[in-house]
């Protein structure tokens with residue numbers, strides 16, 4: 001039954017025949033299992049109007065009332081939030097301005113209230129969340145669900161973000177690094193962002209996420225993979241980084257570094273300097289463009305190395321400087337194509353994000369949908385749906401792990417138009 005549910009949820013099957021074709025299960029087996037899933041409210045079936053002769057088509061989908069997903073992409077000064085149904089279709093988006101220095105309990109409390117409020121406002125059960133995903137602008141131990149020694153986030157080091165929210169909502173919570181979620185979000189764009197995909201965000205810091213050829217995030221042994229901001233750049237040994245070391249990539253080429261060099265302080269508003277920078281880039285200010293090109297050349301040097309290590313098919317750049325002008329992107333392109341080996345670059349596409357700041361949210365939703373429809377997720381979903389009904393249907397599903405052990409994750413393509 002889990003295979004049938006997953007083929008509708010992740011592979012987009014809409015009919016019994018399609019499920020049978022995708023899963024290899026007999027039509028009669030699919031028919032029986034679809035009836036059980038319809039009976040317990042996890043699937044719905046809509047009969048479409050059709051002018052074609054014959055029976056009108058029946059379209060299967062994951063029920064929009066089976067539960068919801070809540071995602072937050074936490075940045076240094078802002079949090080973006082979304083609630084979706086279980087198939088990842090957007091219900092509502094929101095954003096909060098935050099000061100992470102207030103500490104994790106206050107910030108996570110704000111997220112919980114906002115999610116509940118968003119669900120209430122859109123006519124959904126505020127306690128109907130089935131899965132939560134949170135992205136943090138920090139090195140994240142995803143197995144423990146916490147940030148590890150995050151700079152500029154007092155009180156967050158080792159704070160159990162996952163357990164805190166899990167207790168609040170009594171649901172599973174996945175905590176990840178924001179760059180990992182953004183990389184996953186970029187892959188949801190479809191064909192023009194082929195995998196393996198390396199996504200690099202150049203913002204107040206610099207972080208990277210890698211999605212492998214089979215669609216998994218490469219987090220490394222401890223979750224530190226892609227944390228490239230503190231790689232040492234040769235020739236910049238005199239530049240002090242916020243981490244206490246010298247010559248780090250983000251101390252030389254991040255937005256923060258460029259703003260400091262150009263003396264665009266922005267006063268008390270942390271976003272004002274970035275707005276000024278974007279304005280100067282848009283108006284073609286020579287000094288600003290020159291400094292941003294220098295940053296692009298430094299980023300390009302590190303990217304050329306990463307291209308050798310990972311051999312991605314697509315390299316996606318994002319962040320205010322990339323989104324305001326093409327100069328940073330073209331500088332990175334020229335350095336990477338010049339320095340990396342032909343085998344690694346001949347099919348490599350280097351591009352700017354089209355998702356801008358929603359990549360992390362979209363990636364969070366992709367991850368949440370996968371978690372909901374993992375073996376473990378579906379077992380708890382089916383059990384909770386069954387126990388919430390007075391006369392549970394005869395539920396029978398195979399033990400966790402049986403049959404699907406080597407299955408690659410579904411692509412969980414999200415309709416991009418919802419998110420623009």
Ligand SMILES: [Zn+2]
Pocket residue numbers: 229230241242243244245246248251
């Ligand atoms: Zn550093």
